[in-house]
Amino acid sequence: MSPPTRELSVVVPLLNESESLAGLCDGLRKKLDGKIDYEIVFVDDGSRDNSWKVITDLYHEYDNIKAVSFRSNRGKSYSLAAGFIEASGKIIVTMDADLQDEPADILRMVDKINEGYDVVAGWKHRKASLFRLILTKIFNFSVRATTGIKLHDFNCSLKVYRSEVVRNIKLYGELHRFLPVLASWQGFRVTEIKVANYERRYGRSKYGLARIWRGFFDLASIVFIVRYGKKPLHVFGGLGMLFFTIGFIVDLYMTMLRFQGEKIGDRPLFMLGTLMIVLGVQFFTMGLLGESINYSFSDSRESRNFYREVLKHDDQ
Numbered sequence: 045m046s047p048p049t050r051e052l053s054v055v056v057p058l059l060n061e062s063e064s065l066a067g068l069c070d071g072l073r074k075k076l077d078g079k080i081d082y083e084i085v086f087v088d089d090g091s092r093d094n095s096w097k098v099i100t101d102l103y104h105e106y107d108n109i110k111a112v113s114f115r116s117n118r119g120k121s122y123s124l125a126a127g128f129i130e131a132s133g134k135i136i137v138t139m140d141a142d143l144q145d146e147p148a149d150i151l152r153m154v155d156k157i158n159e160g161y162d163v164v165a166g167w168k169h170r171k172a173s174l175f176r177l178i179l180t181k182i183f184n185f186s187v188r189a190t191t192g193i194k195l196h197d198f199n200c201s202l203k204v205y206r207s208e209v210v211r212n213i214k215l216y217g218e219l220h221r222f223l224p225v226l227a228s229w230q231g232f233r234v235t236e237i238k239v240a241n242y243e244r245r246y247g248r249s250k251y252g253l254a255r256i257w258r259g260f261f262d263l264a265s266i267v268f269i270v271r272y273g274k275k276p277l278h279v280f281g282g283l284g285m286l287f288f289t290i291g292f293i294v295d296l297y298m299t300m301l302r303f304q305g306e307k308i309g310d311r312p313l314f315m316l317g318t319l320m321i322v323l324g325v326q327f328f329t330m331g332l333l334g335e336s337i338n339y340s341f342s343d344s345r346e347s348r349n350f351y352r353e354v355l356k357h358d359d360q
Contacts, residue, residue, distance in 0.1 A: 052082035053133030057123030058141035062094040063246035075147040083108045087127045090117035103355045111355040121215040128210045140201040146240035153204040162232035165224050166202035166239035191225045195236050222266050288324025291317045
C-alpha cells in the first residue's frame with residue numbers, strides 16, 4: 045500500500061462498466077469535492093468493452109484518479125487487493141462501479157470511522173425480488189450464525205476501512221465479501237449503517253445463485269483459516285483418527301474371526317475396515333495442510349503480476 049498522503053481513497057473494481065464510469069466519477073465529485081481530500085482508484089479486471097478508454101479519459105481530465113488494468117479477468121478479490129496496494133488514503137472506501145451505491149453515504153460512513161470504528165459496512169435498503177431476498181437472508185443468517193459477526197448485509201459492496209485494516213488482511217479467491225469478518229477476528233472494531241441502493245442502470249447484474257453458492261464455500265474457507273489455519277492437525281487429524289480407529293476396530297474384529305478359522309478375504313466388512321484405515325491415513329497426511337498452505341503462501345501483492353497498465357499522476 046502506498047504511504048498515506050490523502051484522507052480518503054475510493055477503490056472501484058470493475059468489469060465491463062464503460063457506461064457507468066463517467067456518471068460514477070461525476071457523482072463522487074459532487075458529494076466529496078471540497079469536503080475531504082480524496083482520490084479514486086479504478087481497477088479494471090480485464091474488461092472487454094470500452095471501460096479502459098473511459099478510465100483513461102477520466103484520468104487525463106482529473107488529477108485525483110489512479111487506475112490499474114489487468115491483462116485478464118482475475119476476480120474481485122484480486123482487483124480489491126490491487127486497489128489497496130495503489131491506494132494512498134488513510135481511509136479506504138470500496139464500492140462497485142454500477143451506480144447502485146450512493147456516494148453521499150460515504151461521508152456518513154467516514155463519520156463512523158472518526159467515532160473510533162475500524163470498519164463500517166453498508167446495509168442495503170431497497171426492494172428486491174422474492175427469490176433474491178430469500179437467498180440473501182439465508183446467506184446472511186448463515187454467516188452471522190457461523191462467525192458470530194452481527195452484520196445484516198455481507199454482500200453490500202459499499203464499505204469503509206481504516207488503511208491498517210486492509211494492510212493486515214490477505215485477499216484471495218472470493219474472500220472479499222468477508223473482509224469485515226476477518227477484520228473483526230483480528231480485533232478491529234466493526235459496525236454497519238443503512239445505505240441507499242439503486243437499481244442497476246446499465247449492463248447485466250452479476251448477482252445470482254452461483255454467487256451465493258460460492259459464498260458458502262468461501263465461508264467454510266475463512267472459518268477454517270481462522271480457527272484451524274495455524275493448527276490444521278486439529279481438524280484433519282481428528283477426522284483421520286476417527287476413520288482410522290473405526291477401520292482398526294473393524295479389522296481387529298475380522299482378524300479375531302480369522303484366528304477362529306473363518307475366511308475373511310472376501311468379506312465386505314473386511315474391505316470396509318481396510319478402506320477406513322486408508323482414508324484415515326490420507327486425511328492425516330495428504331489433506332492436512334491444503335487450505336492452510338494456500339492461505340499462508342498467498343500474497344495480495346501478487347495481484348501486481350496481472351497488471352497490464354497503470355495510470356498515475358506525477359504527484360501520486
